[in-house]
Amino acid sequence: ALKYLNISTATEQSRHSDPPPPPPARVPNLIGGSFVNSQSSDLIDVINPATQQVVSQIPLTKNEEFKAAVSAAKQAFPSWRNTPITTRQRVMLKLQQLIRRDMDKLAMNITIEQGKTLKDAQGDVFRGLEVVEHACGMASLQMGEFSSNVSHGIDTYSIREPLGVCAGICPFNFPAMIPLWMFPVAVTSGNTFVLKPSEKDPGASMILAELAMEAGLPSGVLNVVHGTNDIVNAICDDEDIKAISFVGSNTAGMHIYARASAKGKRVQSNMGAKNHGIVMPDASPDATLNALVAAGFGAAGQRCMALSTVLLLLIICLWCSRENELVKRAKSLKVNAGTEPDADLGPVISKQAKERVCRLIQSGVESGARLLLDGRDIVVPGYEQGNFVGPTILSGVTEDMECYKEEIFGPVLLCMQADSLETAINIANRNKYGNGAAIFTSSGVAARKFQADIEAGQVGINVPIPVPLPFFSFTGSKASFAGDLNFYGKAGVNFYTQIKTVTQQWKDLAGGSGVSLAMPTS
Ligand code: NAD
Secondary structure, eight states: OOOOOOHHHHHHHHTTOSSOOOOOEEOOEEETTEEEOOSOOOEEEEEOTTTOOEEEEEEOOOHHHHHHHHHHHHHHHHHHHTSOHHHHHHHHHHHHHHHHHTHHHHHHHHHHHHOOOHHHHHHHHHHHHHHHHHHTTHHHHTOOEEEEEEETTEEEEEEEEEOSEEEEEOOSSOTTHHHHHHHHHHHHTTOEEEEEOOTTOOHHHHHHHHHHHHTTOOTTSEEEOOOSHHHHHHHHHOTTEEEEEEESOHHHHHHHHHHHHHTTOEEEEEOOOOEEEEEOTTSOHHHHHHHHHHHHHGGGGOOTTOEEEEEEEOSSTTTTTHHHHHHHHHHTSOBOOTTSTTOSBOOOSOHHHHHHHHHHHHHHHHTTOEEEEOOTTOOOTTOTTSOOOOOEEEESOOTTSHHHHSOOOSSEEEEEEESSHHHHHHHHHHSSEESEEEEEOSOHHHHHHHHHHOOOSEEEESOSSOOOOTTSOBOOEETTEESSSOBSHHHHHHHTEEEEEEEEEOSOOTTOOOOOOSOOOO
16 A cells, blocks of 8 residues: 655654755545555645645646546445445444554544644544444444334334445544544445545545555545545536535535535534633633633634634623733743644644634724734744644734634634623624533523523533543534534434334234225334
């Protein structure tokens, strides 16, 4: 098997060393069990966001190559769906072992291509690994139901069957976790798969695909193709693809949802976010401040569950003075390349992302927010070309400001004030997104009211980033999700399977009761 990226080369690149970098590796497609270079001459650079060095290049895969990937998946489907579920599970058991073995390699690749710190990159892999572990129990997860003797000699049962070829379209911010939300559940339940990684950081997907092959996934069960809008549209339009899992921005997600649904496909689309944290006056100060700083600035704010907006309750103006405390803690964070051991946060993904983050900060300032901490002009020694933005805090933010309405997706924490829990919940509920929300309090009454009234899919009570483990589902709501079956958990299995209901009659049919044309009843 092809060994995807020369990681040691990539590591050297990140060290800002002087020798000229080697020519960038071409990222192959995986079609029918073979890693093959695309014939396309249209290439996109995969850029290390801490150094601007080109790590590799992805092709804009040609349509005939994409068709070959779908065709390989379609051919592999009949025998894979008939492979015993225990055998399919064993491939996942092996895969989880291989992911553990190659954890450091995966994490290093993520840090080089995406920018997050190595420790955070390990978390990225680990949260995906948990989905692989969960898929190892597919025989139970996929069980149907059985009702005995629904009429004389008649039983009814349901079977959860795979759909056929499914596809996944990934964002840049969790290069390992999100592909692992998708293909392990899809293939273990008997489907075959075509994965399109983010064009910004395809490396982790490629390593995972190699590991899946090493784990024994037969040729054609998992295929990987690269590209951007054209290949995504081809996925939406292809008649042989039955379901699409998408994670990314609202622009792409709503387009994919509409286009693929119109072709009769199932779509699950996880999209953007603006997650609110409500801090009650009775919240534990130290733990809450630490939680806000970690959830606001971790991964440079590039998590769909980042806590980007804090609502401080003014009932007792205790927390207002603590804005300064927040600034103090945020200031102490170390911004550096993710490969450096002391880094708390790394760069944002691209120059364009940095420009956008800085523009939204400036728009906040111009519309009257107070800039308590400004990370825009940060220069990281040794990584002067990196797309770094330091922790930034805007206070006095109001609902009409662009920085509040837009998802910033950078290390920027917005502080707002509310005079009651009710007001705070109403503010959060008026926001179009509904991915996650958290409350910090020592009052069970407040927590219970928040849990009942907040319009968000994932609710944290003294938990800043309430991403559920895989036996539950990842449940965004409002503009953060389109579809009706969420990722992983029971809903994830339901998404990748359809129900067949069987009614069987086994009784002595001798001397039957003649012909009846009436609708049968029991
Ligand atoms: P993105 O939408 O730019 O890209 C995601 C994928 O869609 C990529 O594979 C890309 O090639 C493709 N794509 C982009 N624009 C397209 C278009 N116009 N037509 C067809 N395909 C297109 O998203 P991103 O910048 O990679 O990721 C960040 C976004 O993802 C944020 O909004 C973040 O909140 C969201 N996100 C959501 C979740 C969640 O579970 N809700 C998780 C992670 C990230």
